[in-house]
Structure formats: structure tokens, C-alpha cells
Amino acid sequence: MRLTDAAVAIRPRNAWEAMDLGVLLARRHAGLLTASWALMTLPVFVLLSLLLWQQPGWAMFCFWLLKPAFDRLPLHILSRSLFGDTPRLRDALRALPGLLKPQLLASLTWRRLSLTRSFDLPVLQLEGLAGKARSQRLTVLGFGESRPASLLTVIGAHVEWALWAGLTALLFLLLPQQVKTDMDWQKLLDLAADENRWLWVEHLSNALYALLLIVWEPVYVACGFTLYLNRRTRLEAWDIELVFRRLRQRLTGVAYLLVLGGCLLLAPLPRPALADDAHSCPIPAEALQPTSKRLTHQALTSDAAHQAIEGLLGEPPFSNTQTVTRWRFGNEEEAEEAGDPAAINGFFEALRKLMLLGKHLEGLAVALKVLLWATLIGLLALLLWRYREWWFAFARRLGRPWPARTASEPPTLMFGLDVAPESLPDDVAAEVERLWPSHPREALGLLYRALLSRLLHRFQLPLKSAHTEGEVLALQRGLDDAELDAFARLLTGHWQNLAYGHRSPPDALRAQLCEGWRALERRGDTA
């Protein structure tokens, strides 16, 4: 591998740029790549389809499974062409059996679902690593690049689906109108689910997949390959190496001249005399001090100058002293003290005592537990009571016979009359007959009371004390009971005559009313 021969500019790129380079690479060798891919895969596809004609899905699956094996050929072509040694189609196909051999089983089975498939392939194929060495190498390479590699595979899957759907739609659009009228997606889907479905439709869709792979899969392999190259460029500083190589290439000619020139320059230097060594000792410090009287007795001595300089340096432009005031927490020091072992021990001691106390408080805990449970049960009971109507309704909907709730508790006292069944005599008719001659008003009142009570309790009429006689009559008419209606009319009419018109009922009425009431009672009992 000679980096100087590389067909691409080798420099560190980011991952997406590297993939872009892969697309470019695939495009440059598009003819060779697609042709080799088609020549390799299409026969396999046809063979699989013929073998598994009845199971198009399985044919598809087998073809899909074989993709890593097919990938090796594009990679071979790309790696050769990267350094200018583009193989011819025939050579490439001839090299195929050799390429397929290493680690084929692993590639087709447990490594098939690896998301970094295209990125890992060069390690296997170009570096020829296997086993532990391979995984170590992958760990090194994959650091930082495995995520873009995985995304590449995910994007690739989407591109495949999009292309497949597009091709299918294109085919559908090409159908003539006459054919399309009796053909819709729903029907096609039904056919697919059917037993004697159109196998060729499925094989057609498989073929579409195989066709689109001719375009896409080389691009995918190229992208993985350039990702791999990018990673190695970074790791091994290929770009720097390249710069050095170029430098060397450029400088190889002049180097000899430089060396010669250098030698010539250095050769004529005079050798030092031996006597010179005696003077090579350092000059004592005192020798540097001025010794002459003229120099030591000047107005400004060296000491004075030194002090003046010190003084100047201490003054504002050179030294700035500032006083800063701020608040601090008062217990900062104490907090530091808490770190000492005695305090920690004291803390744990207190904790231990607390735990001992806790054992004594077990009774309290039990009480608390009971209290909490009681609260929970109470809340549940409250909830049940609050939504009892809903529960009843629910239970009724379940079809369970629920006791008919005596809705809104029929009033026992209506219109100033006691209408509770208990307040009436057992035999109303007999009592009426007894009362009639002496107290006709009481007799009729009793009968009317009995009627109201019956309407309320047996017929469950929602009577209120605000209802007048006429309204009661209208309500009972809603029961649609001719016999009851006739009796109630008769009784109400005479009751109104008596109560508001002050007209006593004729004697003949007594037997009629009592008979009517008895009939009503008999009917009610048998019902």
C-alpha cells in the first residue's frame, strides 16, 4: 500500500464527509461495481427463486442473508482501485472465490445483524484479522466511528425500502387504466393472504429488491470503506506521513549538497590554544564591583540606587494593595472540626441509641400501622358509599336481580291523609260499609285514601303531596288499566263532590264502590 498513490485526498474528515467520499468513490467506479454486483447476485437470486418458488418469502430471506458475502467483491474492487490498480471485471470475478473463503459462516450468521457490518468488513478482508486480534482491532477502530457506521446501516435500510416502494409504485402507475379498474390495494393484500395467491407478484417484488440492491449496495460498501479509511487516517496520521514523504521526495536531491556544504563550513574553524584553559575560570564577583575611589564615592551609590528602585517598586503604579470585605459563614471552622474522629464516633453512638429506642417504640409502630390500615379501609368504605348509586346501577346492568329500591321513599302522609298501608284497616270495603250510614265523609275518605295508598305502593306512581285529585287521575291514566281507571274516576268524582261540593253520595253508590274496590283488591292479589 503506497499512500502517495491513493486516488483520494487523504486527510482527516468527519464521519459524514467520509461517507460522502464513499458515495463519490462508488460513483467513479459505478460501472464496474454495478456490473460485477449484477453478474454475481442476479444468478443467485434467480436460482433461489426457482428453488423456493412456492415460498417467495424464504427465497427473499436467503437472498438477504447472503448480502455480506456479496459485499466482499465491491470492497475488493474499491480497495484495489483506491491505489490506482483498478481490476478488470473478469479479474475481479475470478478473485471472488478467494475472497469468499475467510470467515464466511460467521459473516452470514451471527455477524449478519451487526449494524457496523460495512465498517467491519475491511478489517476482516483487507487486514485479514480473525478471532481475538480482530475484535481488539475493531475495538480500537470502532472507538468514535461505530455510531456513524450504525447510522449508515439504518439509513441504508430506509433507502432500500424507499427505493423498493418507489419501484413498486412506478410499476403500478405503468398499469393501463383498463387493468387497474378491477385492481386495488385491498384486493392485492387479500390475494397475498390467500392460499392460491399470485406467487409471481411476490417474486416480482423480490426481483425489485434485487435490482435496487445493484445500485445501493456498492454505495453502502464504499461508504463503510471510506469510514474505515478515515479512522485509520486519524489513528495512524497518514496525512502527516504523506507530508513527510512529499518533503523527502522533494529534498532528496539537495540533501547531499547540504551535507557537503555543511562539512566545508565547519572544517576551517581554528582549534583553541592549550594555554587558554588557564583563563577559563570564572571571574570573581568582587572583580566586577567598582573599586576606584571615584566610582565608590559618588553621590549615587549602587546601594542607594537599589533602595530607590525598591522604593519605587513599592509605590502605586507597581504595587496595588486593595482591601476587600465580604461575608463569611460563621460556622465554617466548626464544619471543619466536625471532621474529627471523636465527633463522628459521637454521631454513630447517637444513631445506635436511636435504634435501640426504636426497638422500644415497636408498639407505637404497630399502632400506627393499624391506624393507617383503618384509614385506608375507611376511605374505601366511604368511596363505596359515595358511589353507591353507581354500584347499584352497575349491578343492575350485570343482570343481577337487585331489590327494587323504593325510590324517594313514598310519602306516608299525603294531602293530610295517612296513606301508609299499615294505617289502613285490613278489610277496607267492610270498614267503608260500616261507616257509610253514619259517617259518609269518613267512609269515602277512607276509600280514597286506600286508593291513593294502592297507587303509591302497588303501582309505584310517583305521587307528591302537591298533586291535586285531577293530576292523580291523569297520572293513573298513564298506567293504562281500564278497570282501575273506571274505579278511580268514579271514586274521585264522588270524593270531589263530597269534599268540595259538600254533596253526600247516594246510597246506591256504596255497594258499587265497595264491589269495585274488592274486585281491584282481588285482582291485585292474584297478580
Add this chain to the structure above:
Amino acid sequence: MSEQTPDTPSSAPLDDVPASPVEAPAVAPAATSSTPAAPTPPSAPTGGAAASQRQRASQLAQALRQELQKAVIGQAAVIDDVLTALIAGGHVLVEGVPGLGKTLLIRALARCFGGEFARIQFTPDLMPSDITGHAVYDLQSEQFKLRKGPVFTHLLLADEINRAPAKTQAALLEAMQERQVTLEGRALAVPQPFLVLATQNPIEQEGTYPLPEAELDRFMLKLRMDYPQAQEELALVRQVTRSAKADMLEVAPLRTLLQAKDVLALQRIASDLPLDEQVLDYAVRLARATRTWPGLALGAGPRASIALVRGGRARALLRGGDFVVPDDVKGCALAVLRHRVRLSPELDIEGLSVDQVLQQLLDQVPAPRL
């Protein structure tokens, strides 16, 4: 209705009816004539004359109702209420959106009624003297002569009464309550019977003057006219479009059934109807309940109790009964009370109507029994 309509009711005045009881089918209380087992009310022991008078009166009232129903289709309840007011001698305020036949109803009533009928179309520039009348100077006799206004009549239709300002509306106050009009310092009695039938439109507020409380209180009943039922509207449209006079409603074919004195007799007979203490108590309790009812800001006054009892009597007569039952009072309670109470602001904001609140009240006040 299967009752026989008297052929010539106006020819046999009720006042001097002979003591020959008419054998007409008695009408059971609160029941229609289709009742199979309607009890025959035992005839009053004292004076078959009174009973027969009563029967004739109720037959007359029912004939009138039938006649009105020919003209005004689909408003049976309102017709009953107007007849109630006529019999009870009270004034009526009819409220309803335009085109429901408010004016038609009253014109039909006037047509069936042989007495005088006057109509005032209330307008914003109407003056009180336009209603009551005024003194004019007679050049020939060199004296002031009184010229009586349209209020001197038996039936007065005050159409769109809320279109006139309050001073004009107030001109009716004296006439309505005291049955007299004071002109030039002289109190002039209006003819008897005197009945004011006013209409108003509840929707339009632009250019109208709401009736003051005092004026409202003088109306015995306030009736609401609602849209007719589908079947009734069908019949109505069929009948009206058959007429040649476009959408002018015909009241011409109606017969004149009663004269002014017949109305007075009806009123007298109605006020003679026996009324049990319990029913009286019920009417008063109803009126009193409005004063303490939580949803009402303003309750009804004693005029309401009086109107309830009179209305109950009138309805009893209209129904053909011989005495008043609580149903009669309850039946006219809504019309009597709805314009005499004022809804509390909270319920007004909640969107409840007076009728709804009064219906709740009627559902709560216990009916009398013993």
C-alpha cells in the same frame, strides 16, 4: 266536545231562565265527555233553577269556546284562559311573538260578543286623552262638551300596549281597577262588563316601554302564546290559504253568541259557585308561597289570591262543574302569578324563566285534601 251547542243562546237570556231543568248530559269534574263511568253529580237539593242556570251558563261558555276555536286554531289553552278572564271579569295581557294570532283571538272574541268593542293601537305618540276622552268646546252651544274616548266600551283591545309611553299606559289604570274614568273632575262609569285585552311582544325592546308593576298587577292573567303544534299548524295553514283575502284572517263567519248582560250573568253565576274552605286556603297558600320562595325577589300581592279564587271559579264554570276543585285553582295559577312575581337576579343570570320557578313552586305547595 260533544255537548250540544244551544241554537239561540242570545234569545234566551240567562237571567230569566224558567225553572225547567235542561236535561243535558252532566259533565264530570275534570273529565271529558268520553268518560264511560262519569258520575252524575247529584242535583243540589235547593233550587233546581240555580243548577239549571249553571248548566246553561257552562253550555254557553263551552259553545263560546268552540266558536273561538274555529277562528283561532291550535291555541286551546289560551282560549280557555281568555274565557276564564271573561267569566271572572279580569283583564288579560297576552304575550307572544308576532304572528301567533293574539289580535285575531281577541277580534274573534269581540265578534262572538254582541256588545261594544273598541280597539286602540298603541303608538309612541299616543296621549292619555286619546284613550279616556277629553272636553271640546262646542261653538254652537258655547259650552265645553265631553267627548268620551274609546275606553268607554265593553271589550277594549289594547294592541301592542308596550309601545306607548308610561303616561298613556297609566290612563288605563283607573278604568281597569275601578271601572270608571275621571274626566274634567267627573267620574264616569265605563259600561259593564268591561274587559281590557292587551297584547305585547316580548322580543322587541327597541322603542317600547315595559309596563309598570302597578299596571301589570291590574291584569288578572298574563297569557303566553306559543307556537302551535305541527298538526294544528297544518290545519291552520290549510284553512287560511283557502280564504280569498290573502293572509287576512277571517272572523266574519263567527256567530254572535252572547250579549253584554249574558256576560254579566255568567260572571254572577261563576261568583256564586260554591268554594270549599280548603280550596280557598290552597289559593291563598299559593299566593303567599311566592312571597317567601327563595327564587323570587318579589312575591305576589293579595290581588293574586283574589285572582286565583276568581279564576278557579271561572274555570269550574267553564269545565261544567258545580263547584271549585283545587285543579281549577292550580290550572290558572301560572297565568295569574307569572306577571306578579319577579325572579331573583341569581336565577335570572342562571337563565331560569319565571314559569320554571313557578312550576317548581306549584310542585311543592301541597294540594288540599281534607
